Amino acid sequence: MLDIVSEHRCFGGVQAFYRHDAETIGLPMNFSVFHPPVESRKLVPVLFYLAGLTCTEETFMIKAGAQRWAAQHGIMLVAPDTSPRNTGIEGADKDWDLGHGAGFYLDATQGPWSRHFRMESYVVHELRELIVREFNANEKRIGIFGHSMGGHGALVLALRHPDRYCSVSAFAPICSPMRAPWGQKAFSHYLGSDQAAWAQYDASELMKQRSTPFPEGLLIDQGLQDKFLQEQLLPVEFERACIEARQPLTLRLHEGYDHGYYFISSFMQDHMQFHHGVMNA
Numbered sequence: 532m533l534d535i536v537s538e539h540r541c542f543g544g545v546q547a548f549y550r551h552d553a554e555t556i557g558l559p560m561n562f563s564v565f566h567p568p569v570e571s572r573k574l575v576p577v578l579f580y581l582a583g584l585t586c587t588e589e590t591f592m593i594k595a596g597a598q599r600w601a602a603q604h605g606i607m608l609v610a611p612d613t614s615p616r617n618t619g620i621e622g623a624d625k626d627w628d629l630g631h632g633a634g635f636y637l638d639a640t641q642g643p644w645s646r647h648f649r650m651e652s653y654v655v656h657e658l659r660e661l662i663v664r665e666f667n668a669n670e671k672r673i674g675i676f677g678h679s680m681g682g683h684g685a686l687v688l689a690l691r692h693p694d695r696y697c698s699v700s701a702f703a704p705i706c707s708p709m710r711a712p713w714g715q716k717a718f719s720h721y722l723g724s725d726q727a728a729w730a731q732y733d734a735s736e737l738m739k740q741r742s743t744p745f746p747e748g749l750l751i752d753q754g755l756q757d758k759f760l761q762e763q764l765l766p767v768e769f770e771r772a773c774i775e776a777r778q779p780l781t782l783r784l785h786e787g788y789d790h791g792y793y794f795i796s797s798f799m800q801d802h803m804q805f806h807h808g809v810m811n812a
């Protein structure tokens with residue numbers, strides 16, 4: 532059953548927050564949807580947004596300023612929470628970069644995480660199917676984007692499930708988590724010590740194994756004052772992998788911008804236009 536937590540009129544559409552019993556996760560999950568103003572019964576394209584470490588299903592909707600552009604383009608926005616909550620797993624609330632709020636959009640294979648931490652299956656299958664079933668979503672026009680840990684999620688889920696997403700972009704994504712401290716910590720807990728398993732959730736490694744997976748191109752924006760850029764994000768690794776895979780990539784580096792939502796909101800219009808363009812190509 533789908534519970535409506537709250538609904539708010541927004542740019543002529545509706546900003547809604549929902550809660551449901553997620554079978555994949557084995558626990559209730561929260562997610563948010565911006566429903567753009569459209570003629571009734573018209574199927575609308577959908578854009579999934581995956582948020583970063585410490586965020587919830589609210590962060591993007593409150594801070595990114597995406598609804599104005601989504602309303603203009605008639606795009607539905609969907610933002611899941613960033614991990615299962617109230618799992619009862621010991622230590623899951625201890626660190627901000629592991630456990631609750633840090634699901635890394637993968638299916639954990641290691642205990643105690645593997646029971647509930649199944650964010651890949653949840654986002655790619657269960658939540659998507661719920662959105663298509665419950666709302667006026669056009670399942671042939673679904674895109675994905677995200678920020679930081681969620682940028683990693685967007686790139687990796689699109690690379691692992693290219694048939695499911697027609698447009699992909701990211702803000703300051705973790706481009707090679709197996710080479711970055713956040714990723715190494717999360718992957719060692721969720722996936723164990725096998726580096727081959729890590730590579731299956733590393734956007735740069737996945738890209739090297741593909742050949743032009745997104746012919747319409749990818750868009751990445753990155754701030755140059757981002758304190759995480761050098762150690763955690765590694766866009767150069769991904770750029771190199773895209774060259775190897777002949778994947779068209781627009782990587783824009785912005786002087787003065789940091790890692791936060793002031794940066795994201797500054798370039799949100801461009802990402803919405805990018806997805807609108809690719810979805811309608």
Ligand SMILES: N[C@@H](CCC(=O)N[C@@H](CSC=O)C(=O)NCC(=O)O)C(=O)O
Pocket residue numbers: 582583584585586590594627678679680681790791792
């Ligand atoms: N607590 C941390 C900072 C956490 C942080 O910056 N989270 C980012 C995502 S980082 C990568 O996934 C975020 O989006 N925060 C939400 C916000 O509203 O800005 C620290 O101490 O550095």
